[in-house]
Amino acid sequence: MQNYYKAYLREKAARDEVELLLEEKTSKLYALNVELEKKLTILQQQQIAVVQSEKMATLGTLSAGVAHEINNPLAYLTCNLETFAHYKDDINSYLTLMSRYTEGDLTDEQLIDQLKTLNQGINTRELTEDLEDIANDCQEGCGRISEIIKNLLDFAKPKQSDESIFEVKEVIEHAIKLLENKLKQVHLTSLSEEGLFISGSKSNITQAFINIFVNAVQACEEAKEKGLISQSKITVTVNQTESEYIIEFCDNGIGIPEDDISHIFEPFYSTKPLGEGTGMGLAVVYGILSNHKGSISLVNNIDNGVTVQVKLPKSKQ
Amino acid sequence: MKGIIFRCLEELVINTKGMDVWEQLLEKHCPEDRVYVSARSYPDEELVGLATSVSQALNLSMPETLKAFGTYLFGFLAKRHTSIVEEFKSFEQLIISIDDVIHQEVQKLYEEPNLPTIEAKIYDEHTIHLVYRSPRKLCFCAEGLIYGCAEHFNKTIKIEHPLCMHNGEKECLLKITHS
Ligand SMILES: Nc1ncnc2c1ncn2[C@@H]1O[C@H](COP(=O)(O)OP(=O)(O)OP(=O)(O)O)[C@@H](O)[C@H]1O
Ligand SMILES: [Mg+2]
Numbered sequence: 001m002q003n004y005y006k007a008y009l010r011e012k013a014a015r016d017e018v019e020l021l022l023e024e025k026t027s028k029l030y031a032l033n034v035e036l037e038k039k040l041t042i043l044q045q046q047q048i049a050v051v052q053s054e055k056m057a058t059l060g061t062l063s064a065g066v067a068h069e070i071n072n073p074l075a076y077l078t079c080n081l082e083t084f085a086h087y088k089d090d091i092n093s094y095l096t097l098m099s100r101y102t103e104g105d106l107t108d109e110q111l112i113d114q115l116k117t118l119n120q121g122i123n124t125r126e127l128t129e130d131l132e133d134i135a136n137d138c139q140e141g142c143g144r145i146s147e148i149i150k151n152l153l154d155f156a157k158p159k160q161s162d163e164s165i166f167e168v169k170e171v172i173e174h175a176i177k178l179l180e181n182k183l184k185q186v187h188l189t190s191l192s193e194e195g196l197f198i199s200g201s202k203s204n205i206t207q208a209f210i211n212i213f214v215n216a217v218q219a220c221e222e223a224k225e226k227g228l229i230s231q232s233k234i235t236v237t238v239n240q241t242e243s244e245y246i247i248e249f250c251d252n253g254i255g256i257p258e259d260d261i262s263h264i265f266e267p268f269y270s271t272k273p274l275g276e277g278t279g280m281g282l283a284v285v286y287g288i289l290s291n292h293k294g295s296i297s298l299v300n301n302i303d304n305g306v307t308v309q310v311k312l313p314k315s316k317q
Numbered sequence: 318m319k320g321i322i323f324r325c326l327e328e329l330v331i332n333t334k335g336m337d338v339w340e341q342l343l344e345k346h347c348p349e350d351r352v353y354v355s356a357r358s359y360p361d362e363e364l365v366g367l368a369t370s371v372s373q374a375l376n377l378s379m380p381e382t383l384k385a386f387g388t389y390l391f392g393f394l395a396k397r398h399t400s401i402v403e404e405f406k407s408f409e410q411l412i413i414s415i416d417d418v419i420h421q422e423v424q425k426l427y428e429e430p431n432l433p434t435i436e437a438k439i440y441d442e443h444t445i446h447l448v449y450r451s452p453r454k455l456c457f458c459a460e461g462l463i464y465g466c467a468e469h470f471n472k473t474i475k476i477e478h479p480l481c482m483h484n485g486e487k488e489c490l491l492k493i494t495h496s
Contacts, residue, residue: 008336012328019324019355020397023426026356030425 068278069148069210072178073141080134080141087131090122144178147203162203165315168196168238168245175209182217186232196238196245199315200292208288211281212249212308218272219253219306226254228304244294244313252305261298318364318453319427323353325393326367329386338374342367356427361453380457387461388468395469398422408470408495412445412463413437433459443496449489454482456489463493472496 097118101111169192176183176190198205213234220232235250256264256271263269265286270279282296289296294312301307330339343351346366353359372382395402401422405411411419415435423429433451440446447463449456460476467474472495480490 005336008331015324015354016397019321022356023397026426027422 066148069207070145072182073144076180077138077141077145080137083130084134087127087134090118090127093118140177162201163199164202165197165199165317166202166205167194168192168198168247168312169194171202171205171209172236172238172247174206175213178206179210179213179217182214183234186217186220186234188234188236190236192236192238196240197315197317198245198292198312199317200312201288204288205292205312208285208310209249211285212310215281216249216251216253216306216308218277219255220251222254223252223304228254233305240314244311247310247312249308249310250301250305251307252301252303255300255304255306256298258300264298265296318359318361319355319429320353320357320359321355321394321397321427322364322390323359323367324355325390326364326371326386327353328393329389330371334374342370345370358429383455383457384461384464387458387463388465389461390458391462391465391469395465402469408467408472408474409439409445411466411470412447412493413439435459440492443494445493445495447491447493449482449491450487456482456491459489460491463491467495 094115097106097111097114100106106114172190172192176188216234217232220229220234223229224232229252233252235248237248237250239246239248260271265282266279267283268279269283270277272279285296289310289312292312294310296308296310298306298308327339330342347363351359351363368382368386369379371386372379375382375385377385401419402411404418405414415437420432420435423432431451431453433449433453433455435450436448438446449459456478460478463476464474474493474495477492477494478489479492480486480488482489
């Protein structure tokens with residue numbers, strides 16, 4: 001009996017010790033858990049901050065992109081207005097003559113005389129034709145700028161959609177028109193049939209094509225600078241399968257290292273010198289095409305340059 | 318009820334009455350193979366059953382038994398958790414910190430969901446008023462614990478229990494007078 005009691009005490013002591021050990025561990029675990037929970041809260045707060053700052057960065061880059069897009073129409077607006085300023089003197093001379101005549105300052109003969117003199121220095125036919133063009137271009141440029149600004153506002157505000165059905169050819173031509181300046185030095189071939197309809201946001205698809213064109217032009221310029229080519233060439237073709245259109249933009253530019261291809265759709269990925277490329281171009285294109293249930297891929301051509309392939313589903317109607 | 322309380326009862330019974338008595342109690346009130354471990358929870362009825370038998374064996378009333386047990390329980394817990402008790406400089410300080418400190422520690426170690434709520438306020442230099450609320454109505458055990466605490470600090474105290482849940486009140490009031 002005595003021995004059993006001793007054994008019991010021994011076992012009891014063992015149980016006590018194990019329990020103490022358990023309690024010690026539990027209390028350490030508890031302390032660690034409290035610590036972890038604190039860290040988790042901090043982490044969650046930081047995550048919110050990161051998301052916020054990423055948004056701001058995107059907005060920043062987007063504005064940079066917008067500035068860049070606005071620069072094109074702005075450039076041809078400026079150019080047209082310069083021409084217009086130049087014509088203004090000529091037009092003024094005619095108008096002054098007319099008002100002097102109506103005010104009785106000039107006789108019929110004097111008017112005809114002076115008109116003839118003026119007409120020797122000015123090609124009035126060219127002038128009227130040009131004025132027409134200038135007015136159209138300026139309107140188009142302003143329209144584009146307000147569209148871009150509308151797009152930026154759309155990004156900031158909830159999206160109001162500009163969904164419609166439109167032709168592939170129309171958007172390609174629109175993009176080319178808007179990039180007229182940049183494409184001046186490029187031998188551009190655009191082969192697109194009429195009547196190929198897609199649906200979605202016309203301005204966004206235009207934006208996507210513009211970004212692709214700009215990249216192609218930049219790649220060609222670089223190849224030219226390096227003396228690899230003497231003439232920039234960009235060819236746009238449109239083919240179709242049963243369900244989609246395949247639009248290919250083929251350039252003879254500098255090309256792209258195979259390893260880089262997997263990164264080009266990442267936001268902020270750019271191989272261009274600091275300050276020239278924000279690296280948002282293709283990321284934006286990717287986003288726009290995804291929204292249209294389309295896709296984009298890029299491959300090096302066998303000879304030189306790159307072909308960008310865009311697939312967009314045919315419009316149901 | 319947490320195993321730690323049963324462990325204390327086990328120690329008390331074996332020390333005072335011997336192993337045989339404890340074995341008989343276990344056989345009477347508990348499932349076979351019952352082993353108490355501090356951090357586990359066991360049915361309240363087991364404790365009530367054990368305590369009832371103990372009170373009969375000792376020829377004491379239930380309140381008296383619980384009081385005696387509470388007194389012993391304080392020493393038992395203090396011995397196991399010296400660092401917690403050492404945080405308190407005085408009897409008074411410990412009593413008023415039951416809810417904020419002691420029960421906090423209990424929660425950490427044992428995750429007990431059914432702790433009583435204790436509101437202790439210093440009434441005057443020599444008096445503490447303590448309100449006890451618990452569906453278990455173990456106010457006499459609480460009284461015992463307070464006596465045990467006083468013993469630990471070498472204090473002589475007196476507890477009055479003018480309001481009691483056992484008399485249909487929704488809470489108990491303990492008036493503790495100390496020197
Ligand atoms: N036609 C192309 N030929 C060669 N490389 C290209 C072509 N298009 C894109 N790339 C590569 O993909 C990268 C990412 O293009 P992306 O349009 O996203 O950014 P970016 O042109 O550098 O900057 P951003 O368009 O924002 O001004 C480019 O830096 C370039 O290296
Ligand atoms: Mg780009």
